[in-house]
Amino acid sequence: MESLLQVDKLNVVYDSPKGQVKAVKDVSFTIQKGEIFGLVGESGCGKSTTAFGISRLLRPPARITSGSVKLKGRELTTLTDSEFDGIRWSQLSIILQSAMNNLNPVIKIQDQLIDAILAHKKMTIKEAIKHSEFLLSLVDIQPDRLRSFPHELSGGMRQRVVIAMALALNPDLIIMDEPTTALDVVVQNGIIKKTLDLQKKFGFSILFITHDLPLMLEICDRVGVMYAGELVEVMRREDLLQNARHPYTQGLLRSFPSLQGEKTRLEGIPGHPPNLINPPKGCSFHPRCPHAMALCRVHEPSAIHDRKGIVACHLYGEEGEMSEPLSTAGEIN
Ligand SMILES: Nc1ncnc2c1ncn2[C@@H]1O[C@H](COP(=O)(O)OP(=O)(O)OP(=O)(O)O)[C@@H](O)[C@H]1O
Ligand SMILES: [Mg+2]
Structure with missing residues (x-):
């Protein structure tokens, strides 16, 4: 498979009166x-910030303090706003x-769709309306809805x-940040199913963000897990469980x-994620980790990229294999 998006050591901070919130730290991954x-x-x-x-x-x-984001080999972080408008x-x-x-x-659906289309494609208004009708048909919406205002439609619609x-110009990548969390579960399922059908039809890639892990395991090819601004694990869906x-x-x-x-008792993760202005020294998960070792309190683990995926944890050595069996992995908290 060909790499479409390459995110390399991306760092993003929020400057706040209390200090710098390190919301994205050295995040690296690719999407094929x-x-x-x-x-x-x-x-x-840090999912949305990423x-x-x-x-x-x-x-x-x-602001992005360092790192690179490449889409089809083209660096996005250094583009001017008008260059980015073209993408x-x-x-x-x-x-x-x-x-x-x-x-x-306050703008009718039709005008919003046409604006997006005409900003990039040489078309007459008539052709753009026709294309808008086609786009609505892809998501099972009648063409007369083009003349509606957004508030006249249901949330799902x-x-x-x-x-x-998002599909208007047949993009290579669609980023979906919790696209269905505001909707009830039946509408959510319909929209997810539609999205997957369209993805099969058009072949675009998706960066799908959610805190709904079961949903993610249903639809994603690979899953990246973020903790305190860091990407701590990436695995293929079928391996993760x-x-x-x-x-x-x-x-x-x-x-x-x-x-x-x-039958399994539901066990959450005790404790809370850290404050991102002053995260704990060493591995930021160590205060909540059942396997924390002395090393974890001092040294930040670096991410290992191997054939299984990515993992950033001191339990794993150079090859991403477990350094020691979990039960004997140093001091247990
Ligand atoms: N404007 C801001 N100023 C300061 N800190 C911010 C600001 N916006 C977000 N943050 C902080 O950045 C961190 C990452 O936030 P982000 O919204 O990316 O998380 P998220 O994973 O998308 O969360 P959620 O699941 O709630 O959407 C959080 O700790 C948040 O408090
Ligand atoms: Mg978010």
């Missing part, structure tokens, strides 16, 4: 052409949690319109009863 890549992790771990960093939506007090929609679209954050409430809009390596991933998996079968 046609791949669905998921980012999961507790609230505040997505916004990739899609150039960060605004002060957020937005045609190569990369982003869908946010609430459809209302994606749509302008609005999010379908947003998906149609049985073979997750990072203790945080193992804890997350244990937090979802549906993944563990009915």
Whole structure:
């Protein structure tokens, strides 16, 4: 498979009166052409900041301090806004949690779609309307809805319109940041199914963000787990359930009863994610980690990239193999 997106050691901070919030730390991953890549992790771990960093939506007090984001080999972080405008929609679209954050409430659907299309394609208005009707048909919405304002549609329908809009110029990558969390579960399932059908049809890649791990395991090819601004693990979906390596991933998996079968007691991860202005020294997960060793309190583990994926944990050596059996891995807290 060909690499479509390459994120390399991306760092993003928010400057705040209390200090610098290190929201994304040395995050590196790739997304292949046609791949669905998921980012999961507790609230505040930096998923949206990563997505916004990739899609150039960060605004002060957020700023990228270092790192690289390449889409089809082209560096995005150094593009001017007008250079990036040429890529937005045609190569990369982003869908946010609430459809209302994606749509302008006072402009008719038709005008919003046509604006996006005409900004990039040489078409007559008539052709753009025809194309808009086609886009709505892809998400099972009648063409007469083009003349509606966003507030005249149901929440699910609005999010379908947003998906149609994201597809308007046949992009290579669609970033979806919690695209269905604001919707009820039946509508959510319909939208996810539609998205997967369209992905098969058009072959775009997806960066899918959610804190719903079971959903992620259903739809993503590979899953990246973030903790306190860092990407601590990446694995193929089929490996993650049985073979997750990072203790945080193992804890997350244990937090979802549906993944563990009915008999297993639901165990959350004790404690809270750290303050990102002053994260703990060493591994930022060590205060909550059942396997923490003396080393973990002092040295930050670096991410190992190997054939199984990525893991950033001192339990694993050079090859990503466990250094010692878990039960004897140094001091147990
Ligand atoms: N404007 C801001 N100023 C200071 N800190 C911020 C700001 N926006 C976000 N942060 C901090 O950045 C960190 C990452 O936030 P982000 O929104 O990326 O997390 P997330 O993983 O998307 O969470 P959620 O699941 O709740 O959407 C959080 O600790 C958050 O408090
Ligand atoms: Mg978020």
